[in-house]
Amino acid sequence: MAIVLGPNRYGKAEVRVVHVDRAAGRDGPDRVRDWNVSTSLAGDLAAVHLSGDNAHALPTDTQKNTVYALAKKLGGIEPEAFGLELAAHYTGSQEAISRARIAIEEYPWAPLGPGGHSFARSGQYTRTTTVIEDRELGRSVVSGVADLIVLNTTGSQFWGFPRDEYTTLADAYDRMLATTVSASWRFRTPDADWGPAFTAAFAALTDAFTQTPSYSLQQTLYGMGSAVLAAVPELCEVQLALPNKHHFVVDLAPFGLANEDEVYYAADRPYGLIEGTVLADDAPDAGIAWS
């Protein structure tokens, strides 16, 4: 048996960059982009691992600098556009680097007050994107949303499930349904109207959550993914991970009280976890998009 090097990549993770666009001048409004950028490079890096020859290892410190420099050069553009430029920079300028992966989390801020210069972090969700450029395999863009916590107080059921020796769960004909949405949608091509695409996908996702009659969180997941694909033709695939954040009706009978779906215990762990993919049947092969 010999030992060999397999797939590898390296980069700088969680570069926190905030860009302020002051183009509107003294009276504003300014525009704020608040990003957490992680970059990863791959290519001809065997010698770095095997012999300590770093001739191909552009430092991660340089990668950090590059994020800041391009934030200046490119201005407060959409994160997908930034990722594409940044990825192209590496594959275009470093011969040893054949693939670059750029992941960005964007934290939205809402205007605060009338002055045009004040903001409050919205906290409602995180916008995400992952751009990959491979010199041979091309480019991919996967965007999405995370940390979005949503709740339906009615309209969810769960019954008709199989029962085995370890099943004690009762049928539910009207339960609370809450989840923290993590959704990622793949673009057919690395060329779209990024801002409107996000807005439309987000709206479709939340509309489907609120309006889908649900016999399971799986069904809700499928409804959410389908709605996103139907709303944004530039997309071909949606992956969702939906934790079932259980809200249990508290048994108040020992205290002589009826609990008519009023008082709930919001549990931390364990939680259900529903993961699934919804696709257009003509979706191009994903290639490296999810790597």
Added chain:
Amino acid sequence: MAIVLGPNRYGKAEVRVVHVDRAAGRDGPDRVRDWNVSTSLAGDLAAVHLSGDNAHALPTDTQKNTVYALAKKLGGIEPEAFGLELAAHYTGSQEAISRARIAIEEYPWAPLGPGGHSFARSGQYTRTTTVIEDRELGRSVVSGVADLIVLNTTGSQFWGFPRDEYTTLADAYDRMLATTVSASWRFRTPDADWGPAFTAAFAALTDAFTQTPSYSLQQTLYGMGSAVLAAVPELCEVQLALPNKHHFVVDLAPFGLANEDEVYYAADRPYGLIEGTVLADDAPDAGIAWS
């Protein structure tokens, strides 16, 4: 030297209770109260510590049950009102318990879509309250806000400070100012219009943050505390803890780029931490309110 028992208290922490008010019926809108309740009892508890006699130790499990039962009985009321009822329950029903402390975090939810039954957790801030009732010393209510992240892109300065052998900081005549607000305001009496008081205090706090020309975060803190007291006469004291979430202008000169307050590095640690109290000069003695 002998060893003695000093001050003590015990209770159940972080009871996660969600109350849904469905009074509006099928078409809604429902109203959601999402709370994290911590209760603490004190009193004649020496024997519990010293001899293992638990006759005075109402179980923390019972305290958890009581939170749920009262959530049913009281409905989705303001957290201050709930805290007062819950505290009074303990001091009124347990002879050994002379003091109860109820701390509540409320997580706001925003309506999602038109159906009246769907919500998204807002994430912008946490509303807080701490109610204490002592059978001899009376009742106090301290409310506030936490986890509110705000940012001014201009209008903040910091110069004229002393310099010693370890000082390298340059004067700043126009810096970015960001902080995560933790503010607590004390009510003069345990009797107020809780909801409107919160709304007014929150508005005054954020207005002051956005509109105070700032020579230091201390000055901003004083402005915020003063504004809250001026806006809500039922209040007599505000305590604030404001971390200075540093946003440093990235030096792009090594790359031949000018950074005209556009590109910032958002630092995690260390951070400045400014803590201060603002009072009405006729504020009654705080007593146990902050304990």
Added chain:
Amino acid sequence: MAIVLGPNRYGKAEVRVVHVDRAAGRDGPDRVRDWNVSTSLAGDLAAVHLSGDNAHALPTDTQKNTVYALAKKLGGIEPEAFGLELAAHYTGSQEAISRARIAIEEYPWAPLGPGGHSFARSGQYTRTTTVIEDRELGRSVVSGVADLIVLNTTGSQFWGFPRDEYTTLADAYDRMLATTVSASWRFRTPDADWGPAFTAAFAALTDAFTQTPSYSLQQTLYGMGSAVLAAVPELCEVQLALPNKHHFVVDLAPFGLANEDEVYYAADRPYGLIEGTVLADDAPDAGIAWS
């Protein structure tokens, strides 16, 4: 364009189960297994997503119950053995379920004092395992370690790297190197001496970290992976993710002090992130092992 369901799975995540083996009796020592178990099932679940027919969806609540029941039946065995039994339970008893994935985190506890009944959570690392059984594709076991923070005060270099327009990093001929180890090793067959394999892999990993002269964290990664494969013949592949937890020498020159690699600033973000795979050249195909 039609919309179709793609890969999916569901289960109960983060079931916190602690097993106490009291077989040694009153004088102990007891043995404690502290686990965080996540289970995921896949198979014929299209109807669950598409039509709300839950006949194939064994509840996640049942999966939670099953973890506890099997913990009783199986006792405090190695986590890999537990995962194999649990996975086989699902694929063997639920016709619709063709694949089960069991992920376990084990938190080690150290004996505390002489009594045999007291323990302190060690906190130094988390032991991990992921077992997958697919009715057609067979079984896989990947184990590993996470949350292990290690530090070399000397013996690490980084120089000879390429420089571009954004490079400002200086050569380092003797730097501090710290990382939080996340390593996962794949077994050739689902049949090994699990406990000793973990012990040997852990020792090889840490020995390699401490003893490999390092020209880059990539080289250290390769050394660590190689050492694990060399030490444990039952293994065929190691995947590592090593964040470079930067410790920067603080510039004390402004204060007239020389810092001879004594005083460091431990940075949070950004951090380098080095990811790589080390393989035996005769490693069987990974199949679904990493899914």
Added chain:
Amino acid sequence: MAIVLGPNRYGKAEVRVVHVDRAAGRDGPDRVRDWNVSTSLAGDLAAVHLSGDNAHALPTDTQKNTVYALAKKLGGIEPEAFGLELAAHYTGSQEAISRARIAIEEYPWAPLGPGGHSFARSGQYTRTTTVIEDRELGRSVVSGVADLIVLNTTGSQFWGFPRDEYTTLADAYDRMLATTVSASWRFRTPDADWGPAFTAAFAALTDAFTQTPSYSLQQTLYGMGSAVLAAVPELCEVQLALPNKHHFVVDLAPFGLANEDEVYYAADRPYGLIEGTVLADDAPDAGIAWS
């Protein structure tokens, strides 16, 4: 009503400094001190808040620099000694600053391998200290331990408690007891043998946890505090906060299984929280020590 400024302080929080003592030379062993230092200054700071006059506000950036500079000058000394020096520096050099508060968390590292230059973060506990110097009121030192998770598999009871209308808890004659220890001990004078005092207090604390027959966590708390005071005469007061990390025996009866205290569910929230103080009856007044 006029508005006035109340108590206030400001400083730099969470300065992450790692000191490597290389005095033992090439063959080591090196000694590592890994600290999280927070400093706070108070004094004549009204103008800073009220008029934007910063003449008394030594920058928090300077405070950060000072931590690093003194780490160099003082070397890898005990955290209490470091805190005393740092506090004295401020009150001794800044006329406007009459009080300084230094809080330090120390993360212990264990040697890794034989080389003398490698370490693994122990993760078992955090050592803490808070030093306050006030030009008029003198100096105080409070040290302690945090994040220490301990568990007794037997020897704990809880019964004989009062029952009210909301009580459903059953008597427990042999329960699992687990807690995360946060303990702080006050020194009689700011002058002690810091390292041995910590070692002795830690040993007394854990011995008492393991050896105290417990009728409640309150009794365990008192036993732990008493043991610390008895073991370390330099101490006069111990404050403890002990969350009761509930481990519930899982009901396996629905599955036809007996659970003889083998299988537990480790709950996250809610948790009991027991807080208390144990004092020497001749303890000097605490003054500002806990502020």
